[in-house]
Amino acid sequence: MDNAKKGWSRGFTKDTHPSVKKISETMRAKHIDNFSKWRKEMRRRGKIKSKYGSFPKTGYLAELIGVVLGDGHIQAFPRTERLIIAANANNTGFVLRYTMIVRKIFKKEPRCMKVKTAQCIRISIYEKHISRRLGVPTGNRKNSTVGVPLWVWRNKKLLIRCLRGLYEAEGSFCVHKPTGTYKMLFSNKNPILLSDVDRGLRMLGFHPNRSGFKIQLSAKKEVYAFRELIRFRKYGTYK
Secondary structure, eight states: OOGGGSOTTTTOOTTTSHHHHHHHHHHHHTTOOTTHHHHHHHHHHTSSOSOOOOOOOOHHHHHHHHHHHHHEEEEEOSSOEEEEEEEETTOHHHHHHHHHHHHHHHSSOOEEEEETTTTEEEEEEEETTHHHHHTOOSSOOTTOOOOSOHHHHTOHHHHHHHHHHHHHHHEEEEEEGGGTEEEEEEEOSOHHHHHHHHHHHHHTTOOOEEETTEEEEOSHHHHHHHHHHTTTTOOSSOO
């Protein structure tokens, strides 16, 4: 593609393009909002939200919270927030499922972008008050004290869905038949999440072992039963 066919702003944002950055800083200093009329009109038409209420407490929300707690990230900006879910580019089922769930919850289309330097696809969406409505803090959650929400603990079906999200993000299923080894693992460095997964498994009748940053099921029957219960790595129309 020659330069004549490229947009003038390709590869730039208002903060990295020298001319646009200067205009943006001048208008900000003068408190001029040149998009004010456009935003009002879009709100009137219903194309931009004017209210950001709580999400319905459904299985989809419980599962999304599990994925975000396990391996998601919420970035905070001056006027909005960005939710990012990192997915293995080879796991198209994961990408399709969690794109669908984000779309269903936020009522708009998320963006899926391939990372050039890794086998990773980022599912992302911008909106206000994502952190507050999901109940998940922004930034690094390694030492976060936020775990599985109280409303999830009150309902067995919602707990199963939340555990599915957590395991889809940070879980693994391993079998080595020659040695009779069966494992269902959850790995994470956040002690609150480790405790919540351990508690959740016990509430559902399983007998996990905790070692370091891992929660493990080792009994063959329990490994297969839990794998089927949360439909681990099984995608499609399951609700």
